Amino acid sequence: MIGTWVVGGAFVQRARGLKAVNRAVPCLWVLGVICWELLTPHETEVVPLLAAAPAIACASSGRRRCILLLGGASLLFALAPPTALEPDGDAEEPHAGLVSCGAILAVAVASYLTGGRRLRLVRELEQMRAVATAAQDAVLRPLPARLEGIEVAGGYLSASRGAVVGGDLYEVLATPHGVRVIIGDARGHGLAAISTVAAVLGSFREAAHDEPELAGVLRRLDRALQRHLRERALGDPPAGEEPGTPVAEEFVTVLLLEVGPDGETTALNCGHPWPYLLSEEATGAPRIRRPALGEVLPPLGPFPLPADLPAARCAPLHPGDTLFLHTDGAEDARDAQGRFFPLGTALAEAAGPGPIVPAALVTQVREAVLRHTGGRLADDIALLALSQESKPGQPPGHFTPRAN
Structure with missing residues (x-):
């Protein structure tokens, strides 16, 4: 939530x-x-x-x-x-x-x-x-605790005082094509970027159900963003944005994920940080890695999408594995001495020995960010954790085959 x-x-x-x-x-x-x-x-x-x-x-x-x-x-x-x-x-x-x-x-x-x-x-x-x-909750809706066997937790830190949401976005939906996830970061932060966030999320909530492939979803997002930017160019700038800001400079980084019933995960990345993969070792200690999952496309907005959009095939999400997604505000957060926030170290401390709980993971990481920055944020921060649940009597690594 x-x-x-x-x-x-x-x-x-x-x-x-x-x-x-x-x-x-x-x-x-x-x-x-x-x-x-x-x-x-x-x-x-x-x-x-x-x-x-x-x-x-x-x-x-x-x-x-x-x-x-x-x-x-x-x-x-x-x-x-x-x-x-x-x-x-x-x-x-x-x-x-x-x-x-x-x-x-x-x-x-x-x-x-x-x-x-x-x-x-x-x-x-x-x-x-x-x-x-109420309006901000309609833009960035509270996430369900579970979707199709996947435990979900998310959270947000806005850089604008008094705002609940800003320039970062995320959503998790159960669709006929699997559980589809988006996390992104619009240019700027705070109230000035909410209109762009609303345009992208609104398009995703429709396209995720309609499009059979992630590439189709991404193209729908790009068209919605281009339409939104054209309308902005003809109207007044959003509240909180300086007049005269060129629309051509607007962009949105986007990471799309699709998790199938068998844990198979595919991704399309437009200028966004890749997620962390957390898993539990046989000793009970957490294993944290950040695999490079494929080519990173330019952010949406300044450049047209290429004709071919091959989705990256990720390693299957095994029961107990957790994907931790974030926006760049988490890694770019600095303390009073200008030191960047050590996100990998914070994840290792938050995961700890034993099963990884997404809600606890998100809570501990955001508390670590606030301690590191002293509560003074220069950019919005969105955090999202997805964990494949283990079914009773199901050994690790076993998946139900995808229905044809």
Whole structure:
């Protein structure tokens, strides 16, 4: 599933802690002013400082009830009899208390009105976020846990703050021709590339079911991208993209995979990194290799596809084997010293001894990326893991023949 990849419990606890601090700050301000007034000489006027309490409540919590309570408490303190606070009174400024009350009342009313406007804006923002999340989920849909005997897990890290998806894409579909997979990377990142991602994924979701060969799927993707780029050239640039960006510079790297019922795997690669193959050795230790599976074609967009598109024949995916696919943002991620993320090492540590679980593999790799970069990403990152499940009583390496 698509996720923001923040530890849920820690995030909730931190949010609750911030809310408690925000509510306590204006109360502490009022308490501090009262103590200051009672402990300092009577010639020092600090009561007018209470006027800041409603404003602080508006800026911190924004709750209008809190603004009213603090404003009322401040008014009561300012209206307290002089004998209680200043036994000698103030002959030079007999109306100082009324001036303080007026200031407190004015700030409280302004804060109350501002808090109401802020509440409306927050509600509108929450509604817009809900709509944006639904739209982004429609573009990059949550993956099923299993498809035709293949365990699936995927995840996403967006380089744009507040965005769930960006310029990377992936999808896994069960089709009459086998389980078909796409992972790709559109030029740019974040919100500016979502329209291109939507065009490519929409075409794949149709072509994967219709086309009997991967070459036909790739040609459909190329036509859809060219049509999308022509429409973009005639219209306004997408949100987040600088005006004047040449459409001719747009491209999408794509890796297409097809896994048959017998584990036979074929691939077509247009400028995308090849996947890692993880398998379990007899000793229980993971074996990680990255085979070169054939010719890599240019990315879709700048150049036409060649007339012949031979799909690369990969080694069969045995029960327990896992394919780990990723976009280049994973290997290009850097830390504060400029060092690249060691993806192979992270995979070896995440796989560990024993059976490889795709969901755990993806989770541990993305956590390693976040630790390495300190949460500061320069590009979107998509991760995808596919594992051939072992059937009960089925020895490793045994496959059911493909139906004719």
